[in-house]
Amino acid sequence: MQITTDWLAVSGLLSGFLALGFSVYLMMRIFWSPDGNERMRHIANAVKVGARAYLRRQYIGVSVFFTVVFIILLYLSSQGYFLIFVPFAFLIGGLFSALAGYIGMTIATSSSSRTAHAAITSLNQALRVAFSGGAVMGFTVVGLGVIYVTGWYFALNHYFMGSGELTEADRLLLLSQTILPFGIGASSQALFARVGGGIFTKAADVGADLVGKVEAGIPEDDPRNPAVIADNVGDCVGDVAGMGADLFESYIGSIIAAVALSVSAGFGLSGMLLPIGIAACGILASIIGFFFVRTKETVNQGELLKALRSGVIASSGFIVLFSFFMVRHVMGAENIGIFWAIVTGLVVGLLISFATEYFTSDTYGPTRSISESAQTGPATVIIRGLGVGFLSTAPVVIFVAVGILAAFYFSGGKLEFEKGLYGIAIAAVGMLSTLGITLASDAYGPIADNAGGNAQMANLDPKVRERTDALDSLGNTTAATGKGFAIGSAALTALALVVAYRDLVIKMGFQVSLSITNPNFIVGLFIGAMLPFVFCALTMDAVGRAAQQVVVEVRRQFKEIKGLLEGKAEADNGRCVDIVTKAAQKEMVLPSILALLAPAVIGWLFGVEATIGLLLGSIVCGFVLAIMMASAGGAWDNAKKHIEAGNFGGKGSSAHKAAVVGDTVGDPFKDTAGPSLNILIKLMSMVAIVLASFVAQNHLF
Numbered sequence: 024m025q026i027t028t029d030w031l032a033v034s035g036l037l038s039g040f041l042a043l044g045f046s047v048y049l050m051m052r053i054f055w056s057p058d059g060n061e062r063m064r065h066i067a068n069a070v071k072v073g074a075r076a077y078l079r080r081q082y083i084g085v086s087v088f089f090t091v092v093f094i095i096l097l098y099l100s101s102q103g104y105f106l107i108f109v110p111f112a113f114l115i116g117g118l119f120s121a122l123a124g125y126i127g128m129t130i131a132t133s134s135s136s137r138t139a140h141a142a143i144t145s146l147n148q149a150l151r152v153a154f155s156g157g158a159v160m161g162f163t164v165v166g167l168g169v170i171y172v173t174g175w176y177f178a179l180n181h182y183f184m185g186s187g188e189l190t191e192a193d194r195l196l197l198l199s200q201t202i203l204p205f206g207i208g209a210s211s212q213a214l215f216a217r218v219g220g221g222i223f224t225k226a227a228d229v230g231a232d233l234v235g236k237v238e239a240g241i242p243e244d245d246p247r248n249p250a251v252i253a254d255n256v257g258d259c260v261g262d263v264a265g266m267g268a269d270l271f272e273s274y275i276g277s278i279i280a281a282v283a284l285s286v287s288a289g290f291g292l293s294g295m296l297l298p299i300g301i302a303a304c305g306i307l308a309s310i311i312g313f314f315f316v317r318t319k320e321t322v323n324q325g326e327l328l329k330a331l332r333s334g335v336i337a338s339s340g341f342i343v344l345f346s347f348f349m350v351r352h353v354m355g356a357e358n359i360g361i362f363w364a365i366v367t368g369l370v371v372g373l374l375i376s377f378a379t380e381y382f383t384s385d386t387y388g389p390t391r392s393i394s395e396s397a398q399t400g401p402a403t404v405i406i407r408g409l410g411v412g413f414l415s416t417a418p419v420v421i422f423v424a425v426g427i428l429a430a431f432y433f434s435g436g437k438l439e440f441e442k443g444l445y446g447i448a449i450a451a452v453g454m455l456s457t458l459g460i461t462l463a464s465d466a467y468g469p470i471a472d473n474a475g476g477n478a479q480m481a482n483l484d485p486k487v488r489e490r491t492d493a494l495d496s497l498g499n500t501t502a503a504t505g506k507g508f509a510i511g512s513a514a515l516t517a518l519a520l521v522v523a524y525r526d527l528v529i530k531m532g533f534q535v536s537l538s539i540t541n542p543n544f545i546v547g548l549f550i551g552a553m554l555p556f557v558f559c560a561l562t563m564d565a566v567g568r569a570a571q572q573v574v575v576e577v578r579r580q581f582k583e584i585k586g587l588l589e590g591k592a593e594a595d596n597g598r599c600v601d602i603v604t605k606a607a608q609k610e611m612v613l614p615s616i617l618a619l620l621a622p623a624v625i626g627w628l629f630g631v632e633a634t635i636g637l638l639l640g641s642i643v644c645g646f647v648l649a650i651m652m653a654s655a656g657g658a659w660d661n662a663k664k665h666i667e668a669g670n671f672g673g674k675g676s677s678a679h680k681a682a683v684v685g686d687t688v689g690d691p692f693k694d695t696a697g698p699s700l701n702i703l704i705k706l707m708s709m710v711a712i713v714l715a716s717f718v719a720q721n722h723l724f
């Protein structure tokens with residue numbers, strides 16, 4: 024068995040480098056593709072310069088935060104609250120998360136003009152370029168994620184094996200407890216990236232749409248609109264860099280949670296390394312699935328959805344095959360239920376994607392009903408969109424609930440309770456095992472969106488914009504699907520982290536009472552349920568304030584720059600980029616600090632039980648709220664695009680203007696507040712774990 028488990032660890036490390044190597048191969052394919060004429064290259068370069076400038080400022084600001092927290096963690100480790108590895112894991116996790124986002128942003132900005140140029144030839148060519156750009160993001164995330172977790176496993180294992188006084192059981196227990204808080208750095212960076220990038224992109228998008236489409240009546244991505252370049256920059260820093268950091272955090276969090284629960288479940292080293300082995304299989308399966316993605320030359324949502332879905336389904340099929348033999352060989356035939364827990368995670372992920380697709384694609388009734396409601400004005404668009412968003416929570420919550428029960432009972436059930444909990448954690452690993460290709464399906468959307476803007480501003484043939492619009496519309500659906508995966512896995516991972524937190528405190532010798540008669544636990548539940556709403560209020564208000572500044576600036580330029588609306592003068596694009604950059608840097612601080620301070624303050628005041636209540640309350644409310652916001656935002660966006668395709672009056676009609684208003688409401692829903700919630704619930708769990716020993720010994724009440 025030792026040979027098997029050693030092989031699992033090595034295979035994890037090798038698969039990480041394989042994913043990075045495949046990313047390099049895809050980068051070379053992209054850079055070999057023609058990048059269009061001089062005008063197209065100029066536009067793409069303007070977006071690249073703006074995106075790099077924003078990320079540079081963001082990383083400088085975030086580095087101050089990381090330095091301060093690193094010093095605090097060093098102090099706490101010197102006081103014996105945890106081992107010295109935690110502060111350094113915090114730094115490296117944040118660095119890897121930022122690196123994943125930066126690489127994704129760089130490739131996205133380089134792919135947009137190439138996608139637009141490919142669309143001149145065919146829809147399939149454009150899909151291949153855009154999807155390859157998204158795949159670089161996907162495989163970079165999984166590659167760095169597996170290398171991060173496996174590298175720390177080797178380092179910790181070597182450290183603990185050097186102590187001759189430890190038994191095998193004690194060594195594994197210490198290893199599982201030490202690695203548990205290692206996701207806090209990635210989670211912190213992800214929250215800053217998601218919140219800051221989300222504020223940037225949606226403030227620019229809302230400002231550009233309200234003044235350009237509604238007031239001036241000019242097309243989307245029209246070069247006369249001063250906020251267009253800022254909007255395109257925002258797609259890269261928010262929907263690509265922010266999303267990459269987000270899903271890097273989700274990916275390593277799911278693996279770490281399963282590793283941490285393996286020892287208490289009695290699976291030992293085999294159970295500890297199985298999640299790494301499943302992740303390695305997922306990388307291989309995703310590479311195979313990548314080559315299944317292609318489409319016919321038909322501008323049709325159904326054909327495009329089928330093309331992307333074929334890659335995800337093919338990868339899932341290979342994961343089922345690989346994981347069966349791996350579980351049987353590593354865990355033994357008596358624990359084959361672990362395999363069914365992995366399959367449960369995969370199936371739940373696919374069901375979430377199908378449900379999200381139904382509620383957000385304009386192929387189906389919910390989104391089309393929003394388009395139809397636009398005929399009576401923006402109020403009915405917003406009412407109908409909210410209704411669709413609220414209703415979309417039902418199937419997703421049911422799927423996840425059934426998945427939790429199935430994974431629990433497959434793995435052990437009530438008779439073997441700890442094994443059942445491990446099954447829930449390994450289901451989250453299964454759900455994210457195909458992240459390489461599911462993230463590619465998500466990240467390609469912003470590339471297609473930027474390609475459409477490039478085609479519009481470069482005055483290419485309308486057929487090119489028609490093709491990029493088809494890809495962009497699908498991108499809204501796949502983006503919502505990707506968020507569904509992240510949200511669903513966040514619920515499972517956060518639940519596993521809460522269980523690991525409880526186990527950690529109990530092993531320290533402290534009693535934990537989670538009875539409904541315990542007032543501290545109830546107080547924590549209520550505060551936890553409230554936090555996602557306060558967090559969303561802060562991020563939504565931030566987008567609103569920044570968007571107001573963009574609207575004022577665009578109006579000013581339309582009024583003061585003579586000949587701008589006639590196309591005889593150039594817009595001052597840099598001014599809008601500067602406005603949203605400063606706003607994002609300033610506004611991201613308070614929501615991010617809230618997530619970090621809440622578990623620390625509640626734990627210090629009321630103790631461990633209140634902290635567990637806080638985490639459970641935030642998981643339940645944050646999970647449902649995130650689904651609602653992602654689905655409503657995606658549906659509003661595609662309802663607008665359905666009208667722009669010529670339905671209910673088409674572009675420029677009163678229905679179109681009403682749908683644009685709905686879309687501007689949905690923008691911060693789906694790209695700022697909503698996707699940040701899944702990071703919020705896991706980051707609070709990680710902070711609680713890091714402070715577990717301190718809180719257990721020092722709370723006031």
